[in-house]
Amino acid sequence: MEKKGTVTQLSSIFPAEEAQKASKRVEEAITERQQQLNQIKGFIDDNISLINLVQKLPDETHHNIMVPFGKAAFFPGRLIHTNEFMVLLGEGYYAERTSKQTTEILKRRGKALETQVESLKAIMQDLKAEASFFDATAYESAEGLVEIREDYVDEDSSGTLPTAGYENPDSTSLEVDNRKGADEDEEYERLKLRMDELEREEEEAERANESESSDEDEQTQNEANSTISQNSMNQEVRSSPVEASDVPGVSKDGSSHGDHIALNNSTMDKALELPQDAKKVQTPLSSSNTAFTGSIVEHAHNIGMQLPEQRSGARSSKPVSRFKMQRK
Amino acid sequence: MAALKELQRDLENKANDLNKLQKDISKNHQVRKKYTIQLGENELVLKELDLLNEDANVYKLIGPVLVKQDLAEANANVRKRIEYISAELKRLDGTLQDLEEKQNSKKEAIFKVQQRIQSLQAGKGKA
Incomplete structure (x- = not known):
């Protein structure tokens, strides 16, 4: 029979001592966490007893207490203003609170502590799983277990x-x-x-x-x-017949400044080219449609005003700039 | 023979450097821990301040005296502090990463020197 796999001593991969060392380290981590947990549990107990005290204090207008004086001495005193607390919020900030408000703050703190406890417990569980794995490995390698690998x-x-x-x-x-x-x-x-x-x-x-x-x-x-975009385009077109009908007449009147109109016309045509057929249908509509008073209508108006001026002197500046000048 | 000694001295220097780096890293970790704790505390304070009424009296302990503070002012101060601590934590993270990279490169260098020493010794043994 042909050889199918390899056999290796587990102890050669994970020496027993190493595994034990690892498990010991994990154990240490666990005890550290356990200490933290105990500390936080102590805090929680303190918090609970403090809440009880704070709730009980305003039951009387004053309490007879022993006031600490120095390290070892006390003298009798009286606690008044039993519903006024100065609560340390942390970082040196204090707030004046009543008993009720103080208990609310303390309860919130208790909740924060409990979430900490939960997270610590989860971490400890993870560590324990790790430790048991290391222990098992150490035990197996000490037993002389072999690992068989087969393709x-x-x-x-x-x-x-x-x-x-x-x-x-x-x-x-x-x-x-x-x-x-x-x-x-x-x-x-x-x-x-x-x-x-x-x-x-x-x-x-x-x-x-x-x-x-x-x-x-x-x-x-x-x-x-x-689609919506086409609708908006149609709106543009709706106003254009005004221009389209006016412009040819103008160009007939003044052929001397044809280049200017032609330029205008060509730009207009470009805009009109695409929805030509739509325009035809809308010509009747456009006369009643007064909602759109775009620059195009103004444009046509301006051309009419400009005609005599342009005939008299052939200015070669750009038409657009002239409109702007006129508008001023 | 001289080359071997040179290498060994080199190794010693590098090991010292590595030690220093590791010390720096652990110091950095401690500072980081402190800042994270402070950040948590400040966040707690901010939460409580947000829950306070507008007219609540807030005091700050400065040295042995409690100084009365405006709630809005206290809020702004705490916020600023949180910002500062966050920035500081980020900075520490950057330096920590830097140090760790340096540590790794040092370790590699040390490994190389060790190998060279070994090969030299092996050659000497044969000769």
Whole structure:
């Protein structure tokens, strides 16, 4: 039979002493945490007794007490103003509080302490798990346990080599596992397909809603499809017929400054080119539509004003700047 | 023979440097711990100050006397302190990282020197 794996002494990888050392270190960490825990538990007890005292103090207007004087001496005294507390908030800050408010602060502190206890307990549990692992390792390596490593062999090869008696059950169980995995995969695929289908349906429903709502708009504008951006573009166009109808007349009047108008026209045309067909439908609408008074309308007005001036002197400056000058 | 001695001296120096670095790191850790505790305390104070009424009397202990302070002022002070401590913690983190990098490079250098000493000794043994 061929060699299938390697056998190593566990103690050669993890010497018993090393493992014991590690476990000892973890134990030390645990005891340290335990001390912290005890300290915090002491704080909690103190806090509880303090809350009780603070709640009881305002029951009387004054208390007869022994006032500490120096390290060893006391003398009788009287505690008055029993509902006024000076509470240290930390960092040297004090606040004047009543008994009730003080108990609230103290209770909040108690809660903070309890969360600390919880986190400490969690840490300790982790450390204990670690310690038990190290202990087990130390014990096993001391026992002289060996680690056997075998390279993983595929199922089909194990089928052809049924020599090892106890290897067969192993491989069959592996196969079963694999089949189970395949089943899960199939189920996952089916689920995914179903999810995709549902998503598609949802999207279609959304799209249907959209087109329905936009259809109402469309009926007035006599256009097929519309998105919000197209709607806004149509608005721009709505005002443009004013310009489009005016400009040709102007250009006929003054052919001498044609280049200026042509420039204007060409820029306008560019803007108009895309929604030309929409414009035709909207020309009747635009006359009644007074809501949009953009720069374009003003523009046309200006051109009319400018005509005589331009005829008299052919200025070669840019038209836009001239408008600006006129506006001033 | 002289080369071996040189190397050993070098090793000693490097070991000393490493020791110093480790001391620095542990000192840094302690300072960091102190600041984290202070940060927690300040955050607690801020929480309580936020819960106080506008007209509540707040005092600050300065030396042996309690000095009355405006609540808003106290709030601003605590906030500033928290900011300062956070900045300081960040700075400490930076220096700590720096020191740790230095420590690692030192360790590597020491390892190399040790190897060279070993190879020299092995060569000498053969010769």
